Amino acid sequence: MKLVDKHIDKKGEILVVGLGNMYVTPDSLGPKVVNDIEVTRHIINYLPQYVEEGTRMVSAISPGVLGTTGIETMEIVKGIVDNINPKLVIVIDALASRSIERISSTVQLSDTGIVPGAGVGNARNEISINTLGIPVIAIGIPTVVETAVLVNDCLDLFIGKLQDEAKSNDYLNQLKNEDNYEEIKEALVPNDYNLIVTPKEIDDLIENMTKVVAAGINGAM
Numbered sequence: 001m002k003l004v005d006k007h008i009d010k011k012g013e014i015l016v017v018g019l020g021n022m023y024v025t026p027d028s029l030g031p032k033v034v035n036d037i038e039v040t041r042h043i044i045n046y047l048p049q050y051v052e053e054g055t056r057m058v059s060a061i062s063p064g065v066l067g068t069t070g071i072e073t074m075e076i077v078k079g080i081v082d083n084i085n086p087k088l089v090i091v092i093d094a095l096a097s098r099s100i101e102r103i104s105s106t107v108q109l110s111d112t113g114i115v116p117g118a119g120v121g122n123a124r125n126e127i128s129i130n131t132l133g134i135p136v137i138a139i140g141i142p143t144v145v146e147t148a149v150l151v152n153d154c155l156d157l158f159i160g161k162l163q164d165e166a167k168s169n170d171y172l173n174q175l176k177n178e179d180n181y182e183e184i185k186e187a188l189v190p191n192d193y194n195l196i197v198t199p200k201e202i203d204d205l206i207e208n209m210t211k212v213v214a215a216g217i218n219g220a221m
Contacts, residue, residue, distance in 0.1 A: 003111060004088065004220055007135035012087035013041070013057035016217060017077055017127070019093040019116050021065045026143040026198040029094040029206055029213070031062040036214035038221070041084075058221050059084060066124065073116050074125035081132050089136045091127055092213060096196065097142030098181065100153045103198075104205040107141055107213070114138035139217075141209050144198045148185035155180060 008014070016037050018030030041059040044051050063069070063076040081089065091114050097103055113128025113136045128136050163173070185194055199205060 003109060003137055004090075007111065007137075008087040010054065011056060013059070013085070014221065015077075015080065015084065015086040015089045016058065016060040017089055017091045018060070018062040019073060019091060019114075020062075021068070022062070025202050025206060026196075027065075027094050029141060029143065029209055030092040031064075032206065032210040033092045033214045033217070034060045034062045036210060036218075038218045056221050057086075059086070072125055074127055074131060077127055078132060081134065086134065088134060089127070089132060090139065090217060091136060092139045092217075094143040095140040096144050096146065098145075098149055100145055100150065102142045103145065104141065104143065104209060107139065110138050111135060112138070114140065139213060141213070143202065143206070143209075144196045146185065147195045147197060148181055150197055151184050152179070152181045155184075 004014075016034060018032070018034035020027040020030040022028050022031040037058065037060040039058050039060050040051065040055055041057045044055065044057050061077075061080060063071075063073050066072060069076070077089070093114060093116060095108065097106075113126050113130070115126045116124045125131065127138075
């Protein structure tokens with residue numbers, strides 16, 4: 001709520017944008033949150049007598065992904081912003097994490113915008129105040145990791161186990177203290193082994209995260 005109030009007043013119109021692919025479970029967070037957003041713009045415009053005084057205008061859109069629409073997400077969002085003139089955009093997206101522990105357990109909030117697809121090496125045009133001309137708040141939750149991250153984290157756990165058993169080993173201590181992600185990724189990429197991995201219970205995790213994010217946005221609005 002403080003992040004919203006920092007950029008607009010109590011009556012400023014907000015556009016909520018759910019990024020991602022509805023048909024790919026780990027990437028469906030954004031579109032599913034949009035389905036649970038309490039939109040009010042149409043009611044205020046056409047049935048104002050049924051709206052409490054001071055209700056904020058909220059609209060929502062899930063623009064899909066380039067592979068299914070043929071249109072850059074930034075182009076769709078920019079077109080909508082130019083036509084309905086909101087004062088703020090809230091973007092929700094699933095993220096790729098650099099740690100297994102962060103999957104579905106952290107929520108990233110920022111007002112510096114977002115670059116769709118950057119986490120999986122498929123960066124598109126950024127969505128930010130620089131490209132839209134209005135403030136952008138990004139809400140992201142990690143849902144996947146690369147194989148390189150998985151291997152790096154597992155390597156740390158394995159080294160930790162060996163350290164517990166061996167008590168002391170200078171080489172293992174040095175290896176554990178280093179971040180081996182880049183080296184592991186360099187070994188995996190040429191063979192197309194750097195897969196994107198998600199937990200087997202991702203369906204339940206997405207449903208839970210959808211409720212949390214949607215309730216938070218609706219409450220703030």
